[in-house]
Amino acid sequence: MTHMTRLIPPIPDDDTCWQAFLARDRAMDGRFVGCVSTTGIYCKPSCGARHPRRENMRFLPDPVAARAAGFRACLRCRPDEVGRDRLAVDAAVALIRAAEEIPALDALAAHVGYAPHHFHRLFKRQTGLTPAGYARSLRADRLKAALGQGGSITDAIYEAGYSAPSRAYADAQRHLGMTPSAWKDGGRGVAIRWRTVDTSLGPVLVAATTKGLCRISFGEGEAELRAHFPKADILPADAALDAMAQAVAALVENPAAPPDLPMDVGGTAFQQAVWAALRAIPPGETRSYAELAAAAGRPAATRAAGSACGDNSLAVLIPCHRILRSDGSLGGYAWGLERKRALLDRERGE
Known part of the structure; x- marks a missing residue:
């Protein structure tokens, strides 16, 4: 198998490691191993x-260190396989970042020594995105950054790694929610329809472009919407927006049954991975910020995962209310802790 550089973040402190073992925390698998002096074996946290x-118990950064210290792998949890999976994803991410063109799945899988179909599932489980989706998001991030530096749009497109403008425009529609020229000009010319809808948790603003919902927020109105999108054309609701608004209102009353609604939210690759991880949390369950960061593919980026929650512009539909602090307390919520508590209670049937 091709040699892979280890990109896993440093081992957590001993207290964090012990708590991860007590909780059998799968999000910590691959970040360290626990070695048992009385049995001579080492295990992954979720064993x-x-x-x-x-x-x-003592904690070491990986199976290599554990074997060097005289321990052998647990036959029940097979910790060596977890470390290999995480290293494979890290190596694939490094290859994607270094490549001028999006690598084919077969090439990525061969690079890390896995079957393509298995590695596709593994990569998505670790990062929240498919390999192709991760690569497209990365290029869109680069395009967004290049557009913000001034200069011509064509130069920005090629600087971001696109081989043709048509591909850049297709990705921009998917990841930026608008064309590169509109993004560069602050969203000028993008039409956004809006209305508010009453719910038991207060009025909710619902706004959408022609592509999908771009903002769902409690207690806001037209003035706040214009502040978020100062150069967009703000228009009244039409029948399509009315239907989406009613679906959002129903979601507030029953957040355990999310509707299939289109979304138009731009974000970095990591933000998109965080939002995908949020939507993957089963209704009625919660996660910590550390668990969310791990699910998004960057276990050390706990603070960045919290920032991605704060940047969420689609209340309830992207359920950042399901994230708690490590001590189990509610933590923050952009639309008020009482609403957060009420949404969690409704999902749990309380």
Whole structure:
């Protein structure tokens, strides 16, 4: 197998490692291993075996270090396989970032020594995106940054790594929510229709472009919408927007049953991975910010995951209310902690 550079973040402190073992936290698998002095084995954090006494455990960064210290792999949880999976994804990400063209799935899988169909599932589980989706998001991020630096749109397109303007415009529609020229000009000319709808948690603003919903927020109106989109054409609702607004209102009353609604929200590759991870949390369940960062493919980026939650512009539809602090407290919520508590209670049927 091709040699892979280790990109995994440093091992957490011992208390965090111990708590991860007690919780059998799958999000921590691959970040370190726990070594049991009385049995001579090492395990991944989510291992289902009976927990040893705390004084009999030590924590090491990976299976290589554990074997060097004289421990052998647990036959129940197979910790070596977890480390190999994470390293494979890290190597694929590095290859995607370095490539001028989006690598084919077969080439990525061969590079890390996996079957293509298996690696496709593995990559998406680790990052929240498919390899092709990750590569497209990365190019869109670069295009967004290049457009913000001034200069010509054509130069920005090629600087971002696109081989043709048509591909840039297609990706921009998907990831920026508007064409490159509109993005560069602050969204000028983009039509956004809006209305507010009453719910038991207060009025909700619902706004959408022709592509999909671009803002769902509690307690806002036209003035706030114009502040968020100062150069867009703000228009009254039509029948399509009315239907989406009613679906959003129903979602507020029953957040455990999300409708299939189109979305038009621009974000970086990591933000999109965080938002995808949020939507993957089953209704009625919660995660910590650390678990969310791990699910988005960057276990060390806990603070950035919190910022991505704060940048969420689609309340309830992208359920950032399902994220709690590590101590189980509610933490923050852009639209008020009482609403956050109410949404969680409704999902749990309380």
